Amino acid sequence: MATKLKPTDVVVIGLGAAGGVAVLPLTQAGIDVVGLEAGTWLTRRDFAPDEIRNNVRDWPQSVQKAQQEVPTHRVNAKANTTRAGSHPMMNAVGGTTLHYWAQSWRLNPWDFKVVSDTTRRYGAARVPKGSTVEDWPFGLDELEGYYDKVEYETGVSGQAGNIKGAIDPRGNIFEGPRARPYPMPPLRSTGFIDLMAAAARGLGWHPFAGPASINSRPYQNRSACMYHGFCNKGGCHVDAKNGPHLTTIPRAQETGRLKVVTRAHVTSIDTDDQGRVTGVTYVTDGQEFIQPAKAVLLASYTYENSRLLLLSKSKAFPNGLSNNHGQVGRHYFSHAQGAGVTALFPFNINAWYGLPAQGVAVDNFADDNYDHGGLDYIGGGNLWVMSDRRPISAASMGTFGRTPAWGKEWKAFIKENADRTNTAYIQKTTLPYEDNFLDLDPTVKDPLGFPVCRITADYKDNERKVAAHTQERMTEWYKAAGAGATQANPLGTMGPTTHAYGGTRMGTNPETNVVNAWGFSHEVPNLGVLGASVMGTSGARNPTLTAQALAWRTAEYLAKNWKSVTS
Numbered sequence: 420m421a422t423k424l425k426p427t428d429v430v431v432i433g434l435g436a437a438g439g440v441a442v443l444p445l446t447q448a449g450i451d452v453v454g455l456e457a458g459t460w461l462t463r464r465d466f467a468p469d470e471i472r473n474n475v476r477d478w479p480q481s482v483q484k485a486q487q488e489v490p491t492h493r494v495n496a497k498a499n500t501t502r503a504g505s506h507p508m509m510n511a512v513g514g515t516t517l518h519y520w521a522q523s524w525r526l527n528p529w530d531f532k533v534v535s536d537t538t539r540r541y542g543a544a545r546v547p548k549g550s551t552v553e554d555w556p557f558g559l560d561e562l563e564g565y566y567d568k569v570e571y572e573t574g575v576s577g578q579a580g581n582i583k584g585a586i587d588p589r590g591n592i593f594e595g596p597r598a599r600p601y602p603m604p605p606l607r608s609t610g611f612i613d614l615m616a617a618a619a620r621g622l623g624w625h626p627f628a629g630p631a632s633i634n635s636r637p638y639q640n641r642s643a644c645m646y647h648g649f650c651n652k653g654g655c656h657v658d659a660k661n662g663p664h665l666t667t668i669p670r671a672q673e674t675g676r677l678k679v680v681t682r683a684h685v686t687s688i689d690t691d692d693q694g695r696v697t698g699v700t701y702v703t704d705g706q707e708f709i710q711p712a713k714a715v716l717l718a719s720y721t722y723e724n725s726r727l728l729l730l731s732k733s734k735a736f737p738n739g740l741s742n743n744h745g746q747v748g749r750h751y752f753s754h755a756q757g758a759g760v761t762a763l764f765p766f767n768i769n770a771w772y773g774l775p776a777q778g779v780a781v782d783n784f785a786d787d788n789y790d791h792g793g794l795d796y797i798g799g800g801n802l803w804v805m806s807d808r809r810p811i812s813a814a815s816m817g818t819f820g821r822t823p824a825w826g827k828e829w830k831a832f833i834k835e836n837a838d839r840t841n842t843a844y845i846q847k848t849t850l851p852y853e854d855n856f857l858d859l860d861p862t863v864k865d866p867l868g869f870p871v872c873r874i875t876a877d878y879k880d881n882e883r884k885v886a887a888h889t890q891e892r893m894t895e896w897y898k899a900a901g902a903g904a905t906q907a908n909p910l911g912t913m914g915p916t917t918h919a920y921g922g923t924r925m926g927t928n929p930e931t932n933v934v935n936a937w938g939f940s941h942e943v944p945n946l947g948v949l950g951a952s953v954m955g956t957s958g959a960r961n962p963t964l965t966a967q968a969l970a971w972r973t974a975e976y977l978a979k980n981w982k983s984v985t986s
């Protein structure tokens with residue numbers, strides 16, 4: 420029988436990137452919070468620079484909940500369903516920020532108003548057919564203050580390109596205005612990054628160092644980055660990578676109002692007959708607990724956010740919590756991160772030294788930063804060249820068709836070229852479509868017997884055209900920097916991913932969105948949702964800083980409107 424625990428004010432489900440930030444504004448406002456986290460605390464001692472453990476064996480040191488509930492995927496409702504071997508996300512206090520790359524981007528102004536800007540500039544017919552994209556309920560100006568809070572509270576290194584409208588060509592000249600510089604200067608450059616930046620300038624483009632949630636100098640009594648690498652899917656052994664487990668969560672604990680419960684696997688969000696949330700049920704080592712609360716913030720990453728809502732059925736919500744309009748799982752999309760370009764240089768580039776968040780970006784072909792007048796698609800991509808190399812992945816490099824992938828010739832090729840390749844990371848505009856969605860798999864279950872999440876989704880023409888254009892520009896850039904050969908890599912499809920959006924989209928219309936402009940359910944007033952699952956557009960850059968800024972905003976709204984939300 421389930422043990423009923425002492426009620427609290429707020430339960431946060433999942434203490435990752437988003438939930439781990441939200442606990443700070445709540446506890447600072449005097450609200451008691453129980454943070455239920457499926458994983459455990461991990462420390463820098465758990466993060467040896469070990470490619471086998473981090474990149475091959477998927478961190479055996481962490482709780483493996485995610486690995487036991489890998490979503491299934493089919494490209495459309497008639498296609499076969501497949502299941503990947505592993506889930507990319509982490510179960511631990513701090514969530515996936517423990518082993519993420521820590522690129523820490525804001526969205527650009529266009530990303531908030533894709534529909535109205537496209538319609539104004541190119542006509543309504545330019546919004547791709549079948550896309551369910553909507554403008555956000557607010558613009559970048561509303562989120563700017565929250566971006567700023569998270570950047571300073573957790574620590575972000577970078578070079579501003581636009582402070583209150585004053586453009587600084589050392590930064591991204593296309594970025595929206597920010598109130599002040601980053602708290603730390605950008606991570607240092609390398610000879611190869613300098614070479615690529617000079618080549619971009621030669622092409623008339625605007626290269627800049629990207630932002631990273633990694634210390635470029637000691638910050639808040641933690642070490643600066645050592646640039647030794649191995650944080651591509653690895654945690655930081657000197658705590659220079661700034662996740663909530665090192666910043667906002669300990670600060671919330673210091674208020675005496677945050678109780679962190681680890682190994683707590685939430686299985687349902689509970690409601691009363693009036694359809695209000697009453698708390699959650701969770702399981703630890705086979706034992707069931709009920710944690711009553713006045714409000715619940717769901718922050719368990721995109722797939723689990725939709726899954727938990729769909730699993731939480733009740734009299735008031737027979738099709739899943741907050742799903743009486745059938746919107747849970749809808750407007751799902753995963754960032755088009757495939758379609759990179761790999762280059763082979765006729766010289767060593769010394770990428771053994773460095774990390775994925777250390778690099779040079781070009782935004783000239785992102786968003787609507789270039790004229791799409793004569794084109795038949797919208798959006799674009801951010802070109803990112805980084806310094807990152809590890810032994811096992813280096814040895815598995817392609818041979819550009821020059822040798823077989825085995826034998827003596829292959830060995831000689833790898834020996835000569837292991838430090839001569841570079842693969843660009845190109846993040847591209849991805850849109851939601853009416854036939855891309857998440858639901859519960861009808862047959863595959865997790866070890867507790869609950870259906871896993873099923874992804875039905877694929878990229879469409881707009882994504883393919885953006886991919887082709889950005890690959891051409893990237894190839895041009897590598898060639899200008901002296902690459903001897905280049906290779907365009909495939910776009911792939913929309914299987915389980917690290918940048919998953921939608922499923923609980925934010926918007927003012929309850930017919931097409933799960934949460935309102937503050938991140939609270941249209942149907943359940945005391946249920947908030949945190950993470951990229953509320954985002955309706957991706958922009959051309961990683962989601963985490965935006966998810967964290969939104970999480971802070973939702974938590975602050977709850978604190979300021981405590982009575983109206985909880986009564």
Ligand SMILES: Cc1cc2nc3c(=O)[nH]c(=O)nc-3n(C[C@H](O)[C@H](O)[C@H](O)COP(=O)(O)OP(=O)(O)OC[C@H]3O[C@@H](n4cnc5c(N)ncnc54)[C@H](O)[C@@H]3O)c2cc1C
Nearest residue numbers: 433435436437457510514515519520521522685950961963
């Ligand atoms: C290798 C890699 C590199 C990445 N690089 C970048 C990058 O450079 N920049 C960037 O912006 N983003 C990056 N990302 C993506 C980034 O990690 C995510 O955007 C971010 O962590 C999502 O935040 P979240 O809070 O929604 O989920 P998470 O950070 O994954 O946190 C969710 C938490 O919820 C817990 N949880 C899940 N289900 C339950 C449950 N039922 N009960 C209790 N707890 C539960 C999990 O254990 C986890 O701790 C990367 C991801 C990976 C894997």
Ligand code: SF4
Nearest residue numbers: 644645647648650655
């Ligand atoms: S490269 Fe920097 S951030 Fe990455 S693990 Fe090493 S010290 Fe930490």
